[in-house]
Amino acid sequence: MSRIEHSDPTPQDDAARAGWLYYVGGMTQDQIAAELGISRQRAQRLVAKAMADGLIHVRLNHRIGACLDLESALRDRFGLGRCRVSPSLGGADPVLSIAPAAAAELERVLRLPEPLTIALGTGRALRGMVDAVAPLDAAHHRLVSLIGNIAPDGSASFFDVIMRVSDKVRAPHYPMLVPVISPTSAERDAFRALGPVKRVADLARSADVVFVGVGQMSDDAPLLADGFVTRAELDQMRAAGAAGEVAGWVFDSDGQYLDVGTNTRTGGVRVEQKLDRPAIGIAAGASKVPAICAALKSRIINGLITDEVTARTILAL
Amino acid sequence: MSRIEHSDPTPQDDAARAGWLYYVGGMTQDQIAAELGISRQRAQRLVAKAMADGLIHVRLNHRIGACLDLESALRDRFGLGRCRVSPSLGGADPVLSIAPAAAAELERVLRLPEPLTIALGTGRALRGMVDAVAPLDAAHHRLVSLIGNIAPDGSASFFDVIMRVSDKVRAPHYPMLVPVISPTSAERDAFRALGPVKRVADLARSADVVFVGVGQMSDDAPLLADGFVTRAELDQMRAAGAAGEVAGWVFDSDGQYLDVGTNTRTGGVRVEQKLDRPAIGIAAGASKVPAICAALKSRIINGLITDEVTARTILAL
């Protein structure tokens, strides 16, 4: 026996086992407690931990008719390639509802056999997506960041999305080591002139697939909440017609990029309009609707993963 | 609005939506009832239906250390290619515990880009596997049955495994339209001489991957339970050393096929020993251990998906 038992079970092992028995085996927590020789409370905690640690993945294997209808309506209206509509989750954060669908789409791309360069933006939706991705081996692809990873406070937390996903799927990753938005155009240009930055930017521009979130420019703008722009800058860009933002680059309600405000100092790579490769927007929520519409209109994105109510609102316009 | 609402929600749509809100959204049944404007009991029934219909798939995203250890031990001992060990589910049917792992392996194969011929056996374990596969598009592969699909009572229920999986993944399928076991060798040979049967058999023999269950020859033998062999035939073959069976073909404890009993009348294609392509056995349960060991020993199978206690028992021998 000791020949086989190479290692003591880690806490995660225990949690995984309890979660397995509970969710797959359909056992009650009492039964699990008896099986593993622990108290029910402990069993309960292990099951909860398994869920909290993301050890248990739940997916819906049925396309709800209403969502399929919305997908084809969106596809027709905006000439989309990929389009996915998830059922909404009542009042909960819409990010939660689109994360599994977004993860499934990313996994689909990662499983393609030919080596691809996959460009990723950042934001809550993308973060939700990578948290929902199942570990798999995609070492033949390259993951490249579209956006700088240095926040105004100097932290590199926005690095997270690409780092986490590359960790999960064992793919090499190329973060863009520049400020998301530099204090001055000159400083931005100085960063851009650096060899390594240039190479990552070229890689990002040549990406075979692009995944981005879409930011709104209303008072709850992610750029503002995360401290990338000041309220004055936000107001200035709104006065100039700003309706939304992709990878930090602000555009108007027709999806045309502006030449004012932070757009003169944004460090990352801009997702060009009418890209001939998939550029998939991952976004949901009432306040994002104008931004999503604008991005779709000028084909900054040519694919969309959203939720039911957002899809309905977009189509109602 | 009516422009969008093309179709009324089906009962499955409702179940899927309730299951989504419950499992993905983490809402209580009361909340779901309020959200959908139905009674709590109805919400409860929809959630249960979603689970029963297999609309909700749960997978464990963590390899438990003990199982990994067993996998490498099995790989070393029997020189296996693919090997997967799932945690056991207490007293429950071991088929339930291996079905997700088996499904994941089949999905991996189905997602390979080059067109493959995939041969499938039948049995409870295979049936569990196909029930757990997620729908995906694998139209470039061919699914071929190793085993006849006509049961002694004339029903074609054994057709189920390959039909269901081909339905789920939209792959063309080639059932073998012969009795599993014919009453006489002559009749078996007559079937074999038929052109269509010959072509399916040739296809099966040339398969790039093989998935089979492993049957025991003890009193709970699947062949006996399903009425393919009589007790007298079972006893006769046991007297001749029968230890197990793959795709209806009986072998002894060294994994050598016998020349007696029903083996002279079995209709399907025999999985040859030491195949140079993957031949993956999907089997778990204490009573199957001798059969699995025998099949591994002579390399009728060169891959194994089983559960923890079965793996331990195999290695203890």
Next chain:
DNA sequence: CCATCAAGCGATGATTTGCTCATTCGCTGA
């Protein structure tokens, strides 16, 4: 060596869920 503190544990009460049963609804055939 002892005081302090944090982490984990088991118990308890509140909430949520699964199940049974009587009833109703809708359909079919006389």
Next chain:
DNA sequence: TCAGCGAATGAGCAAATCATCGCTTGATGG
């Protein structure tokens, strides 16, 4: 038209689950 019948519904209840609380235990630092 209406009786018969099966499926679906909702009420009620027992079981299961979850959240909170005080306690133990073991580590840390004075």
